[in-house]
Amino acid sequence: MPDAQPHPFDTAVALEPAREHEWRGHTSPAYANFIGPYGGITAAQMINGVMQHPQRLGEPVSFTVNFAAAVADGEFIVRARPARTNRSTQHWIVEILQNGETMATATALTAVRRDTWSGHEAVMPQVPRPQDVPRTPRRGVEWINRYAMHFFEGFIPRQWEGQGDDVSLTRLWTRDDPPRPLDFASLTAMSDTFFPRIWLRRAKQTPLGTVTMTVYYHADSAVLGKTGTDFLLGQAQGNGFRNGYFDHSGFLWNEAGELLVTTHQLMYFKE
Amino acid sequence: MPDAQPHPFDTAVALEPAREHEWRGHTSPAYANFIGPYGGITAAQMINGVMQHPQRLGEPVSFTVNFAAAVADGEFIVRARPARTNRSTQHWIVEILQNGETMATATALTAVRRDTWSGHEAVMPQVPRPQDVPRTPRRGVEWINRYAMHFFEGFIPRQWEGQGDDVSLTRLWTRDDPPRPLDFASLTAMSDTFFPRIWLRRAKQTPLGTVTMTVYYHADSAVLGKTGTDFLLGQAQGNGFRNGYFDHSGFLWNEAGELLVTTHQLMYFKE
Numbered sequence: 001m002p003d004a005q006p007h008p009f010d011t012a013v014a015l016e017p018a019r020e021h022e023w024r025g026h027t028s029p030a031y032a033n034f035i036g037p038y039g040g041i042t043a044a045q046m047i048n049g050v051m052q053h054p055q056r057l058g059e060p061v062s063f064t065v066n067f068a069a070a071v072a073d074g075e076f077i078v079r080a081r082p083a084r085t086n087r088s089t090q091h092w093i094v095e096i097l098q099n100g101e102t103m104a105t106a107t108a109l110t111a112v113r114r115d116t117w118s119g120h121e122a123v124m125p126q127v128p129r130p131q132d133v134p135r136t137p138r139r140g141v142e143w144i145n146r147y148a149m150h151f152f153e154g155f156i157p158r159q160w161e162g163q164g165d166d167v168s169l170t171r172l173w174t175r176d177d178p179p180r181p182l183d184f185a186s187l188t189a190m191s192d193t194f195f196p197r198i199w200l201r202r203a204k205q206t207p208l209g210t211v212t213m214t215v216y217y218h219a220d221s222a223v224l225g226k227t228g229t230d231f232l233l234g235q236a237q238g239n240g241f242r243n244g245y246f247d248h249s250g251f252l253w254n255e256a257g258e259l260l261v262t263t264h265q266l267m268y269f270k271e
Numbered sequence: 272m273p274d275a276q277p278h279p280f281d282t283a284v285a286l287e288p289a290r291e292h293e294w295r296g297h298t299s300p301a302y303a304n305f306i307g308p309y310g311g312i313t314a315a316q317m318i319n320g321v322m323q324h325p326q327r328l329g330e331p332v333s334f335t336v337n338f339a340a341a342v343a344d345g346e347f348i349v350r351a352r353p354a355r356t357n358r359s360t361q362h363w364i365v366e367i368l369q370n371g372e373t374m375a376t377a378t379a380l381t382a383v384r385r386d387t388w389s390g391h392e393a394v395m396p397q398v399p400r401p402q403d404v405p406r407t408p409r410r411g412v413e414w415i416n417r418y419a420m421h422f423f424e425g426f427i428p429r430q431w432e433g434q435g436d437d438v439s440l441t442r443l444w445t446r447d448d449p450p451r452p453l454d455f456a457s458l459t460a461m462s463d464t465f466f467p468r469i470w471l472r473r474a475k476q477t478p479l480g481t482v483t484m485t486v487y488y489h490a491d492s493a494v495l496g497k498t499g500t501d502f503l504l505g506q507a508q509g510n511g512f513r514n515g516y517f518d519h520s521g522f523l524w525n526e527a528g529e530l531l532v533t534t535h536q537l538m539y540f541k542e
Contacts, residue, residue, distance in 0.1 A: 061516055062483045062537050064335040066378050068355035068362040083366070083373040084339035089482070089539075091339040091376055093364065095354070102354040105362055105378050107337050109482055109537075111515070116542050118513040119472060121439060168392060201390060211360070211380055212333045214485045216518045216537050218511035239393040239522070240489035240530045243384040245332055247487045247533050249520055251510070259511045262518050264535050266333050266380075266487050268360075271387050 007180045008146060009189070012041050013048045015078060023049050023078045027071060031143040036070035038143035039210045040192030044185040046094045046106045049078035051184060056082075057090040058112040059221055060184050064214040065094075065106040072098055088112040113220050120218070124257040128152055130173035130231040147193060148177040150231070156195055157203040164204070168197035168238040168248070179229035182260075184217065187224065190232060190252060191215045191263040197238035197248045198269055206270045211245070213265040219258070227254040244268055278451045279417060280460070283312050284319045286349060294320050294349045298342060302414040307341035309414035310481045311463030315456040317365045317377045320349035322455060327353075328361040329383040330492055331455050335485040336365075336377040343369055359383040384491055391489070395528040399423055401444035401502040418464060419448040421502070427466055428474040435475070439468035439509040439519070450500035453531075455488065458495065461503060461523060462486045462534040468509035468519045469540055477541045482516070484536035490529070498525040515539055 012028035031041040043065045050056060077097040084091040094106035133150040154170030174193060176186060196208050219227070236250035245268055252261040283299035302312040314336045321327060348368040355362040365377040404421040425441035445464060447457060467479050490498070507521035516539055523532040 062337075064378060064483070064485060066333075066362050066380060068360075069357065083376050086340065089339075091337050091373070093376055102362070105354050105364055107335060107376050107378055107483075109337060111539075113514040113516070116513075116515050116540065117473065120511045120513065121437075121468075121472070121508070122510040166392075197392075201392070202388065212335070212378075212485075214335060214483075214535060216511065216516075216535070218513045218516070218518075220514060237392070239533045240391045240487065242387075242389040242391065242489045242530075243491060244382070244387050245384070245487075245489070247489075249533075249535075259513075262510045262520075262535070264485060264487075264520075264533070268382075269387065 040189035044189040049080035058110045120259040124253040164202040168200040173231040194236040208269040216262045219260040230255040311460035315460040320351035329381040391530040395524040435473040439471040444502040465507040479540040490531040501526040
């Protein structure tokens with residue numbers, strides 16, 4: 001059966017060339033969050049500006065995005081500028097602009113990788129297989145529907161009674177819905193799928209949002225190709241929570257147990 | 272006894288105003304690394320550009336630096352530009368320039384913090400007190416001499432026989448030598464003091480260097496003031512090691528057990 005419709009993720013991250021170092025994109029209702037778009041899709045649009053740049057050298061190795069303001073529904077510009085190009089590495093400064101105002105900033109490192117000794121230390125924990133974990137019923141904002149999430153540890157509190165846990169550890173299997181072969185843009189978006197750790201610690205709703213996220217890509221395109229449409233195991237746990245800001249550290253492994261991403265983020269919260 | 276000499280750290284991070292958004296600095300022989308300056312001092316010079324900016328709003332909450340090229344001995348320019356200023360947060364794009372070329376890029380978030388619920392999850396492990404751990408003899412490059420390091424777990428291999436460990440966990444007490452009251456610049460520099468995790472995994476020397484480091488500041492100036500010249504407990508452990516790049520996650524606590532910083536970095540290695 002031919003797949004006539006483009007995948008909603010491809011529609012969301014599509015960019016067309018504008019001026020030098022600039023691309024034009026459009027927010028996607030399919031990835032809407034409470035206010036403005038899901039941060040993971042904004043991050044994916046920014047890394048896609050790097051991926052599409054004709055001067056790009058190598059593949060993403062690290063990426064840090066800072067969410068400076070809520071992106072408004074509609075058009076935006078991705079400005080991706082190679083600030084420094086070395087023999088095998090390249091450093092990028094990236095911005096999302098609307099009406100000339102900076103809505104998000106980012107830096108990225110791309111590199112030509114070579115075969116070396118390898119040995120991941122963050123090994124995949126003992127967990128049930130994805131087919132043995134029922135899909136978690138979807139609820140909430142629109143972008144949640146773009147992922148098949150199978151939580152088996154540390155799910156969102158069922159009661160918001162204000163009595164949280166000491167530990168904010170979450171584990172789940174997740175992938176695009178419908179399934180889509182993994183690439184750097186979708187891996188970047190998936191790095192932001194972890195719900196706020198403070199929900200587990202406090203079981204209380206408070207205004208919050210991600211202010212910065214860093215992704216270290218341990219996977220290159222060969223590993224992404226092997227991973228294809230497999231589920232990814234996601235794990236996240238909070239570190240520090242103090243006076244309006246908290247951070248977590250996360251990992252994504254493929255079903256074969258290869259570490260694809262180490263990712264960290266800082267969120268603000270109101271009270 | 273009056274302290275006539277300025278502290279070497281203050282000399283190293285000193286900046287004088289140049290053009291708008293630009294400051295002039297000078298590399299410091301006291302913080303020399305194998306090639307060029309210690310990355311932590313470069314990071315501290317960049318955050319100091321933000322600290323000295325007359326338009327700065329609030330205090331550092333997050334900071335990501337990317338080391339694009341080896342800074343040459345001599346003068347440099349720190350360019351620190353507020354890309355977006357909101358009511359209580361501000362986003363910065365920072366660069367180090369020499370001869371008009373970008374040597375390092377960074378982004379930072381500063382914010383006015385308010386009192387909220389707090390509860391660190393990354394609690395300080397059970398460790399000996401700093402006065403019960405002998406100071407580790409100094410050796411190697413010059414910047415090492417600027418810190419009093421008291422290792423008690425996961426020290427640099429004594430023999431480089433190429434037979435490493437499965438786990439690259441390090442714990443130590445550390446502070447400036449001579450002692451200096453902690454501030455955001457010195458806390459940033461100390462976030463980069465962890466030696467390369469791959470040394471513990473492989474017990475083998477290979478060319479390597481930090482390419483990007485992220486610091487999340489859980490401490491505000493009040494906590495820094497309380498910490499003063501206390502020792503900091505540092506802990507770092509590697510995550511992924513693959514095809515030329517590896518990352519670690521680190522923490523710094525003060526002697527009272529307060530989490531000051533969560534920090535992550537990615538290093539390249541040659542083989």
